[in-house]
Amino acid sequence: MYCRDCGTENEANTCKCVNCGKVMVPIVDTCQKGDWQKVPSRLIPAILATLFCCMPFGIVAIVYAAQANGKLTGGNYQGAMEDRKKATMWCWIAFGLGLIPAIYWAALFFYGFFGTTVGQFDGQSPIGSF
Amino acid sequence: MDNHRLEVFKYIFLFVVGIILVVVLYRFDPASSNIFPPCPFHKLTGFYCPGCGSLRAINRLLHGRFLEALGLNPLMIITLPFLVYGLVAQFCYSVFSYKIAMPFIKAVWIWGMLSIIILYWVARNIDVYPFNTLRP
Numbered sequence: 001m002y003c004r005d006c007g008t009e010n011e012a013n014t015c016k017c018v019n020c021g022k023v024m025v026p027i028v029d030t031c032q033k034g035d036w037q038k039v040p041s042r043l044i045p046a047i048l049a050t051l052f053c054c055m056p057f058g059i060v061a062i063v064y065a066a067q068a069n070g071k072l073t074g075g076n077y078q079g080a081m082e083d084r085k086k087a088t089m090w091c092w093i094a095f096g097l098g099l100i101p102a103i104y105w106a107a108l109f110f111y112g113f114f115g116t117t118v119g120q121f122d123g124q125s126p127i128g129s130f
Numbered sequence: 131m132d133n134h135r136l137e138v139f140k141y142i143f144l145f146v147v148g149i150i151l152v153v154v155l156y157r158f159d160p161a162s163s164n165i166f167p168p169c170p171f172h173k174l175t176g177f178y179c180p181g182c183g184s185l186r187a188i189n190r191l192l193h194g195r196f197l198e199a200l201g202l203n204p205l206m207i208i209t210l211p212f213l214v215y216g217l218v219a220q221f222c223y224s225v226f227s228y229k230i231a232m233p234f235i236k237a238v239w240i241w242g243m244l245s246i247i248i249l250y251w252v253a254r255n256i257d258v259y260p261f262n263t264l265r266p
Contacts, residue, residue, distance in 0.1 A: 006133075020137065070236075
């Protein structure tokens with residue numbers, strides 16, 4: 001069985017995951033019961049990345065989340081775990097690339113704030129915002 | 131420190147960051163304040179992305195102006211309750227080991243959501259009457 005949280009393979013009937021220490025829940029049972037919490041999913045961060053980071057990479061994460069859930073329904077747990085890891089990776093890429101302009105903007109802002117123009121704080125943004 | 135503790139700290143850290151963001155979003159309007167970065171996609175291409183207007187919409191929502199928020203990014207406002215529910219469920223499970231019921235979302239539904247997001251993305255950029263109401 002695989003840990004629903006970190007994806008590490010554990011022996012059957014393990015109480016706690018050997019890697020992260022979370023209480024193990026058998027995924028096979030879970031899918032039959034249809035309880036999302038015991039089934040790994042990266043859907044929420046993927047949608048968050050798409051609707052807030054405005055980066056197309058969130059879309060890739062949603063694709064992998066869909067594939068993972070499709071494989072889970074088909075009983076391919078190993079494949080689902082791999083897709084879930086890819087979804088996680090693309091979420092981080094989306095959030096990371098969303099952060100770069102934010103950091104750049106913060107740098108510009110503090111330069112403007114402490115440098116030349118102090119009264120910029122609540123002024124009109126020249127290019128608009130999110 | 132074991133991994134579970136690290137996980138709990140991670141979620142509490144994200145929670146605190148979230149609260150700070152909400153307070154900043156309440157206090158400053160992204161439409162008139164320059165403390166928020168511009169959308170990189172919109173700045174680079176001139177087109178609207180599915181997330182354009184999200185920050186302004188949340189600012190309006192925090193001030194109770196629901197219809198204005200809906201006008202800025204309708205898809206995000208419709209999705210928001212589900213996202214918040216999912217995040218709260220994940221937070222409760224990871225921090226307190228408390229389980230909140232969450233349905234297993236079938237792959238077909240996720241593909242459906244994806245198509246809606248992509249159609250929304252395209253529709254926002256069509257400058258003809260019923261579609262241009264989706265713009266921020």
